[in-house]
Amino acid sequence: DAKTTQPTSMDCAEGRAANLPCNHSTISGNEYVYWYRQIHSQGPQYIIHGLKNNETNEMASLIITEDRKSSTLILPHATLRDTAVYYCIVRSYGQNFVFGPGTRLSVLP
Amino acid sequence: SAVISQKPSRDICQRGTSLTIQCQVDSQVTMMFWYRQQPGQSLTLIATANQGSEATYESGFVIDKFPISRPNLTFSTLTVSNMSPEDSSIYLCSVDYPQGTDTQYFGPGTRLTVL
Numbered sequence: 001d002a003k004t005t006q007p008t009s010m011d012c013a014e015g016r017a018a019n020l021p022c023n024h025s026t027i028s029g030n031e032y033v034y035w036y037r038q039i040h041s042q043g044p045q046y047i048i049h050g051l052k053n054n055e056t057n058e059m060a061s062l063i064i065t066e067d068r069k070s071s072t073l074i075l076p077h078a079t080l081r082d083t084a085v086y087y088c089i090v091r092s093y094g095q096n097f098v099f100g101p102g103t104r105l106s107v108l109p
Numbered sequence: 110s111a112v113i114s115q116k117p118s119r120d121i122c123q124r125g126t127s128l129t130i131q132c133q134v135d136s137q138v139t140m141m142f143w144y145r146q147q148p149g150q151s152l153t154l155i156a157t158a159n160q161g162s163e164a165t166y167e168s169g170f171v172i173d174k175f176p177i178s179r180p181n182l183t184f185s186t187l188t189v190s191n192m193s194p195e196d197s198s199i200y201l202c203s204v205d206y207p208q209g210t211d212t213q214y215f216g217p218g219t220r221l222t223v224l
């Protein structure tokens with residue numbers, strides 16, 4: 001079973017930051033937070049992952065709360081091409097990825 | 110990231126037939142994975158395929174229905190056997206890449222419709 005809770009859908013204006021929340025209140029100490037996205041009719045795309053420190057790469061930033069019970073994926077300047085389903089996954093090293101329903105992000109012009 | 114290709118990209122098949130889906134990656138990888146995504150649903154792991162050993166199937170999936178081959182470190186096949194309309198799904202392969210980083214990269218998927 002998925003260990004995360006995400007809103008079903010969100011809208012974001014093009015050019016604005018998209019902040020996607022994820023609750024993972026039962027996360028254990030050795031579990032990482034991963035984010036993937038799936039653009040319509042494509043395979044999921046890896047975005048970012050982290051353990052407890054905030055992480056940033058060329059695609060996004062991941063902010064994990066100090067108690068690690070929730071996190072936020074930030075797309076700093078959303079474009080229409082960022083419209084996708086975003087999956088937040090909690091897993092420890094070597095475990096299977098379990099995909100929940102994710103958040104359907106619509107970036108609006 | 111690894112470049113992963115799947116063949117066919119889509120197919121329409123008759124019930125009772127079988128379809129073999131190929132997954133090719135441009136780098137050698139230890140672990141390859143097969144997922145199913147039913148219409149409007151999220152991804153479900155079918156099995157994990159390591160080169161040189163039998164695939165490991167998840168609960169609800171059996172080898173007779175979804176036989177998997179893994180002949181080398183860059184290639185795998187998934188066969189959907191004796192198909193029914195309920196097998197209509199997107200089938201995706203993924204690889205553990207880069208090795209040791211525990212991150213999976215996914216292929217583009219194979220969209221299967223069974224009539």
